[in-house]
Amino acid sequence: MNTILRIFFFFLLSLSLSHTHAQSVSDYIKSGTTKFDKSDYKGALKDLNKAVETDPNNTEAYNLRAQISVKLGDKVGAIQDCNKALERDPNYAPAYFTRGMIKEDLGDNKAAMADYNKSIELNSAFEKPYYVRGVLKYNLNDKQGAIQDLSKAIDLNPNYSLAYKSRGAVKNELKDNAGAIQDYTKALELNPKDDFVYYSRGLIRAKLGDNPGALEDFDKTIQLYPDNESAYYERGNVKFKLKDQKGACDDWFKAREAGIPQAEEIMRKYCK
Secondary structure (H helix, E strand, O other), X not given: OOHHHHHHHHHHHHHHHHHHHXXXXXXXXXXXXXXXXXXXXXXXXXXXXXXXXXXXXXXXHHHHHHHHHHHOOOHHHHHHHHHHHHHXXXXXXXXXXXXXXXXXXXXXHHHHHHHHHHHHHHOOOOHHHHHHHHHHHHHOOOXXXXXXXXXXXXXXXXXXXXXXXXXXXXXXXXXXXXHHHHHHHHHHHHOOOOHHHHHHHHHHHHHOOOHHHHHHHHHHHHHHOOOOHHHHHHHHHHHHHOOOHHHHHHHHHHXXXXXXHHHHHHHHHHOO
């Protein structure tokens, strides 16, 4: 083989190896993501370890491995992987988002807020950092700030059921009953199997005197989650207001058996 052909041969070989190398990393990440989604966290970790070994500068691999490590209880290792991703690319927004959630879980709210802020600064089109920052603001008693962030998350993703659910809860605490019902209703359009939202909307409807609507919501709550003892108690109250004393007593009995003390008291008065 002459010199020119030899050089060309090795050039093609290097391109082939480079392509195989990149494809292997992609395959490991894809396989790890699939296993992660199926809750096979140990299998996912093996794949991501291979991805990092194959390409030690792959920020996506470090970020995904951090998320897997959290599921396996290794939060320290997860933060280390986020840091490694950011060492390689200080503008990699997903790593700030992931690290922020870990820090919040560890109780370091100040550092978590800083990471969420940075993630949003780098990628303002991603709804999830607004959502988690909104929830953190709520937990820090900044309810108006929470509303703003949750609203932004909804603007970016109008089908974000969890954001409607959370914003509805904040509006409820702010005594915006109509706004809370509107958000809960939208959340249920997007996720009609969320028993907690039916229960929460039922409480507001009962408070506003919409007993038929409240009864419908508590019925649905119990259908989806029969172990919600509070729903039996609240449904009993609504049935009593609707003149269904026997139905009310039946529900209060179930609530009492589940350990709701108010049910015992009300049964003494109305259920002979």
